[in-house]
Amino acid sequence: MIEPLEVVWRDEWGRLLALLVAQTRRLDLAEDALADAFERAARVWPQAGMPDSPPAWLMTAAKRRILDRLRAEAVAARKQPLLAVEEGNRCEESDDLLRLVLLAAHPSLNEEAGAALTLRLVLGIPTADIARLFLVPEPTMAARLTRARKKVVAAGVPLAIPEEEVLPQRLETVARVAYLAFTAGYAPGSGDDVVRAELAGEAIRLVRLVRATGRAAATSPALQALLALMLLQHARRDARVAADGSLVLLPEQDRSTWHRDEIQQGLALLRELTGGHSVSIHPPPLRSPRHSTSVPGGVALSSALAAEYVLQALIAAEHARAGRATDTDWPTITDYYRQLEQLTGSPVVRLNRAVAVAEAGDLPTALVLLDGLDEALAHSHRLPAVRAELLVRAGRHTEAVAAYDLAIERCANAREREQLLARRVSAAGG
Known part of the structure; x- marks a missing residue:
């Protein structure tokens, strides 16, 4: 894939797929058509040049492919009107993308399958990189993604934002998805980039988008702790890569290039969760049933996932506060990691x-x-x-x-x- 098309893929894949799924209500059809459109662009654009609006070109090509498929299935008369939705009657694009994200948290999918599927569908992360995130071979992950797609299609999972009383049950799965996407941005398993800051930024945008959907999401400790963690880590993006594209490790980073405004936002979110009192986990985490974890904080966390993100954010905060590498409080960080391992295994x-x-x-x-x-x-x-x-x-x-x-x-x-x-x-x- 040529470099300009890679940029379009990373920037537009999730948005375009969300629009196609919203219009067709066919996940399998929309994904295949968009993939075909990108493949066609890889063949056409090098000779014809980049179009004035690459997303519009890709959307048109994908819709044509969808129509071809519908005709082949002999159901064009019933399905085509879904493609001709008037702009005024259609949901906002951000809502379409949110619906695609929440699709991963549907009860018909287990959390791992849903998270992997959303990383692939919404953010376009390569299957090989998703496999590395889940610590499994690529063929294993490819098979899991195929099964997840088939399950979504077979179950007729609705592309809808859940009601307020249902949403909390699915927020932690969404948090896990965003966390994995963020990890893929700062630990890409393949390719030439040591950092994919745009992907990490997209994960942050997804968390902000979900937190804006209502009170349950806005007050979710897991999402708040995750956003704090992401901001504290993302603030160092400009210092992570040298001029020659090589990775710059934390001790050698130029801390004057860190985004202090984002660090302050992250610290403020963390302070809201950690007000100086002990935080207890009720009930104890399933993977460590004999232990309860106490971390500095101001609220009682009934979610092991929230506690996990709080501890990670506390570690990131220690790094962010250190003016120089030699100022880092490693004993404190070591103890946070001890608690984190006890919590997660x-x-x-x-x-x-x-x-x-x-x-x-x-x-x-x-x-x-x-x-x-x-x-x-x-x-x-x-x-x-x-x-x-x-x-x-x-x-x-x-x-x-x-x-x-x-x-x-x-x-x-x-x-x-x-x-x-x-x-x-x-x-x-x-």
């Missing part, structure tokens, strides 16, 4: 906890924390990359080189792979 959290423990000065414990993660993170390049870095610090260079080799083998992101190769050379020279 996540192998990724344990990996991050190991990094924090090492930064706090306890390298032997950090290496021990990595033990037992290989099966859970069998497809991740970050586990061997972190292990390699810690082994270098411990002076175990031969083992570090082997770990770097594994990380390089697994890494599908070109820029990250270049950085890993450079570190391997350094480790081998040590």
Whole structure:
């Protein structure tokens, strides 16, 4: 796919698909038609040039494809009027997109399938990157997405914004979807970019959009904590990439380029949830039934997901407050990660906890924390990359080189792979 078309894909895929689904009420038909339109654009635009309005061109091409399909299905007379909806009778585009997002939270889909489907449909994230987010092989994720699409079609899931009394049951699934999309923006599994700030910004927009739908969404602790976390992380976007496109790690970032206004917004949202009193989780999280988690805060959280995002936001806030890398309060961050691992049981959290423990000065414990993660993170390049870095610090260079080799083998992101190769050379020279 040529670069200009990639930009259009990222910027317009979700909006165009939402419009097509709203007009046709056929998820399968709309997705196939839009994919066909992008494929046709990839063939036509390099010779004919970019049209004046790429989205309009794609929408026209997709609608033509839909009409062809409807005729082939011999139901054109019944379906075509859905495509001729007058602008004045149609919902706002933002509502169409929101309906597509909330489709993922429908009870007919389990949360993982719904989240994966929305990442693919709304944000156009490649299947390979979604697979990495869920820590499964790409063929497994492709099959899950296919089953989810078929289930939506078979169940006749309505494309509608739920009533106020129903919406709270689906907000946390939407939060998980947005969180995964944001993660894909700052940890792209493939391609040349080390950061996809536009994708992360879209995830923030989705959270804001959902929070504006009513009181239940606006007062959801999970969504509020997630928005705080996103803003605190997104504020560092301009410092994450060097002029040559390489990744800049947190200690080397130019903190004067951080967006302080967004940091202040994130901190303000976090303060509303953490007013200096203890926050308890009732009931204890299912994945850790013998523990309850207490984090600094001002409200009692009955949602383990809200507590998870609060803890992550508190970690991000510690980084945001540090004027210099050497000012970072690593012992506090380490304790937040300990609580987060107790709450979630996540192998990724344990990996991050190991990094924090090492930064706090306890390298032997950090290496021990990595033990037992290989099966859970069998497809991740970050586990061997972190292990390699810690082994270098411990002076175990031969083992570090082997770990770097594994990380390089697994890494599908070109820029990250270049950085890993450079570190391997350094480790081998040590």
